[in-house]
Amino acid sequence: MKSKQMKINLATHYGMCFGVRDAIQKTHEIAQTGSAAVLGELVHNPVVRQNLDDAGVSAGTLDDDPGSIAADAVIFTAHGVADSVRKSWSESGKEVFDTTCPLVRKAHRSLECLVLAGFKPVVIGRYDHVEVRGLVTDFPDAVVVLDEADFSEIPGPWDKIGVVSQTTQPVTHVEELVSKLRASRPAAEVRFIDTVCQPTKDRQSALQELAAKCDTIVVVGGSNSNNTRQLAVKAEGLGCRSFHVESPDDLKFSWFVKAENVGVTAGTSTLDETVQAVVRRLEKFSAEKRRMELFDTLKEIA
Numbered sequence: 325m326k327s328k329q330m331k332i333n334l335a336t337h338y339g340m341c342f343g344v345r346d347a348i349q350k351t352h353e354i355a356q357t358g359s360a361a362v363l364g365e366l367v368h369n370p371v372v373r374q375n376l377d378d379a380g381v382s383a384g385t386l387d388d389d390p391g392s393i394a395a396d397a398v399i400f401t402a403h404g405v406a407d408s409v410r411k412s413w414s415e416s417g418k419e420v421f422d423t424t425c426p427l428v429r430k431a432h433r434s435l436e437c438l439v440l441a442g443f444k445p446v447v448i449g450r451y452d453h454v455e456v457r458g459l460v461t462d463f464p465d466a467v468v469v470l471d472e473a474d475f476s477e478i479p480g481p482w483d484k485i486g487v488v489s490q491t492t493q494p495v496t497h498v499e500e501l502v503s504k505l506r507a508s509r510p511a512a513e514v515r516f517i518d519t520v521c522q523p524t525k526d527r528q529s530a531l532q533e534l535a536a537k538c539d540t541i542v543v544v545g546g547s548n549s550n551n552t553r554q555l556a557v558k559a560e561g562l563g564c565r566s567f568h569v570e571s572p573d574d575l576k577f578s579w580f581v582k583a584e585n586v587g588v589t590a591g592t593s594t595l596d597e598t599v600q601a602v603v604r605r606l607e608k609f610s611a612e613k614r615r616m617e618l619f620d621t622l623k624e625i626a
């Protein structure tokens with residue numbers, strides 16, 4: 325009898341990156357030394373937030389009045405902040421800790437270098453994403469573009485354009501957009517520094533390999549995590565059915581009735597334990613499918 329047990333495949337690169345892991349660890353260490361508030365979402369992950377709540381870490385925002393924050397220390401998230409914001413909080417009387425990922429710092433320094441070399445700043449990314457806000461805050465004329473339609477925001481007279489990217493944008497999208505920008509501004513010098521981070525690139529390319537052998541992809545991560553969303557979009561683009569879930573409780577058995585090869589990946593802010601819990605739930609679904617098939621076969625024989 326042919327088994328229809330659903331096969332579950334994990335991506336070769338998935339889940340939490342070193343930048344997020346380090347930020348979480350550092351925040352828990354800081355919390356053990358006194359009262360602390362994270363300014364923003366440390367990472368876009370509800371389980372991480374709950375763990376921080378349990379450790380007594382309070383939540384604030386970069387826009388808060390320092391006087392309204394009861395904690396003695398404040399913590400910048402892995403997404404980074406503008407230098408002016410860092411300076412302002414350093415002068416606020418609060419003790420300041422910074423968990424900015426080194427690869428986000430690289431994006432900041434790259435943009436600074438371009439501007440110092442006389443290029444007008446353009447950032448590829450989501451205008452309202454905290455990392456992008458941090459990148460552009462110190463450059464009032466910076467333009468944020470997400471697709472070709474946004475090129476109209478770039479002033480016509482700009483003849484030297486310096487481009488960096490939000491670290492979690494798909495690198496293929498970024499490279500295509502830079503080529504289109506060059507084509508649309510043939511008279512301008514467009515200098516591009518690739519600031520998409522390696523963990524994002526690894527997860528995107530691993531997804532490509534995974535999609536080649538799967539009909540369905542489950543992407544695990546916070547609903548507002550940019551790179552998790554990008555993985556789900558890419559999986560659809562590669563011809564798979566894709567489902568973005570935050571936890572195993574979001575999975576529905578009906579999604580997998582016809583699935584034979586299910587791939588699992590996760591965004592860079594997703595905890596290993598959440599991915600493992602999703603895999604375990606999928607294994608239960610697989611066992612249930614097998615049981616149902618045996619039942620049908622027995623009915624046919626009877």
Ligand code: SF4
Binds near residue numbers: 341343524
């Ligand atoms: S996604 Fe990339 S840039 Fe962001 S924290 Fe992780 S390693 Fe750093």
